[in-house]
Amino acid sequence: MSEVLVTVSRGANLESVHRGSIAVVDLQGNLLYSVGDPGRSLYARSAFKPIQAVPLVESGAADHYGLNELELAVCCGSHNGEPMHTRTVHSILDKLGFTEEALTCGVQTPYMKSTYEELLRSGGHPSPIHNNCSGNHAGLLALAKYMGSNPHLYRNPDHPVQLRVREMLRELAGVQEDEISSAVDGCGIPTLMLPLNRLAAAYAQLGDPSTLAPERASAIKRVTGAMVAHPEMVSGTGEYDSDVTRVLGGKVIAKVGAEGVHCTALLNQGIGIALKIDDGNSRAAYPAALEVLRQLGVLASGEQQLLDAHLTPVVRNHLGETVGRIEPVFTLHKA
Template sequence: MESAIAEIERGGRVESRHAGTAVVVDAAGKVVFSLGDIDRPTYPRSAVKAFLALPLVESGAAGRLGLEDEELALACASHTGEAAHVAVAARMLARTGHDAACLECGTHWPVDADAAHALARAGGAPSALHNNCSGKHAGFVCLACDQDQKLGGYIHPDHPVMREVTAALADVTGAAHGPDNMGIDGCSIPTYAIPLRALAHGFARFGTGHGLGPERARAAARLRAAVAAAPFMVGGTGRFDSVLMQEMGPAVFSKMGAEGIMAASLPDQGLGIAVKCHDGAPRAAEVAMAALLMRFLGPDARDNPVLRGLAQHDLRNWNGMTVGRVRAAGPMHPDHRP
């Protein structure tokens, strides 16, 4: 029987449960907590965007182009398409002499409802800049231009930029990335199925630099610092990653991925965490991640009101009435005792 990582309560009863897998690993690869089959390959999706941004920094391209904290944070982002996100993505492209026409991520309306409504009221239409992955793709464009690579087709696995960022993924996670475990992500670049254990190990290494080369370790530290300085860029209004990192600063680097993936680095503790909700529900992965952070960040974290609010929060109906709650469950709960 699969283990629950989150449950939904209504009227004093458990209405539904979300099953999942979770693992906490140190930088040496030692598992310090696990739930479920942590060696089952799964697609990390957008959780690894910061790993994909490593070559942009370690190559020197980010420095030569003058990319600052907001721009580097956006390169790691799954953003909501708010005005600030769009402006920063456009600024990144402008540093290379290009605009949204060069992006190959596709177009969708802003994820943030207020931003979408404002755009529609103004008679506007979405562009690739509004795509939640536009910052990551702008980073690819910056790297390609700095290296004098052709831009067209940068999303394909055989493009020099994609080969370089895929090699970074394999190096940080220690897992193979090739045709046999490749799928296509929502923004059209490759995504690779790897064990959840390897994802957590990669986040431990990203957070500490242990096991990475000197340049890669410095690039990881630079990206973490950029995100800590500009956490809004990584998500947006009300998004888990932004809310968490606005509260915790450099103590946590957190990144969600589609289909119920959450991953985080705890640099001071030397740990990496990865969570997968099997039915793809982000609400379950988020409360489970918050609960694990409360447990592994130390005793003060248990009383942090933001973390507690992320690990258990109310459900409200369309009239604003509180009708239930979402909470971490079973071994995931920060107060669980085996």
């Protein structure tokens, strides 16, 4: 039931297509627009991270350990492993009294090529701090320590921290416990499966939490406010999530997930957007996510120009020559 969302051309000819589904949902959970199958199930992957950060603030843990906006933003991020990211994660760990060995996300080379090259030139080597999920794990560590639960087991599915974030997703998405299933994510923590339109509903709540209890609404505003204030912490230099949040100046927060998942919240509008690329290729997720914003009228002309490189990316060969383009081709269907 999915549809072709994005095409890839080489020269004048079509070379590849990426199929997928999109759901646009309002604050009441109503489906506003869709493409493909808005009810399909998917793992939220890293699109879950801003939701995982809400209990960190709501519980009082963020204030207890003195986490600032920069640190809260990196807890929501899938970062490039740039020095600004690793410094910020180290700052969180210092406040908790932990070293990076407490992170159980695994070793990963930095996404940023120049950072990786400099690391090797300096005689260093990749470590858990370079993992794109290290900020998220540092936030989970903080919550575990604050709750008095074993911080070394924070990624176990039955750990109080994981139960807390699972309940947060369930409540924001408006789903029953038996509608959520879990598996192990790339960084070792549980990743949760739910319908695409329910993930969009959770992002609608992030976009406008005014109908929620005051403590939760305040926590959500602090999380999204940190992402807006420091978009560079959410992904990194030249990355879509950081660029779209910065260019749109507080109108949205955006968060990618692995395997072609992407979510956007329209701030102060209570509209959530979730999409899934069937083949899991994120090169199609970003043009599709930006095209949704364009069709919804979110982009001013000057903003679209600044983001054109993400809307219709060029395909280059190893000589740096432009040999093709990636282009969204779908139309949102009004529900």
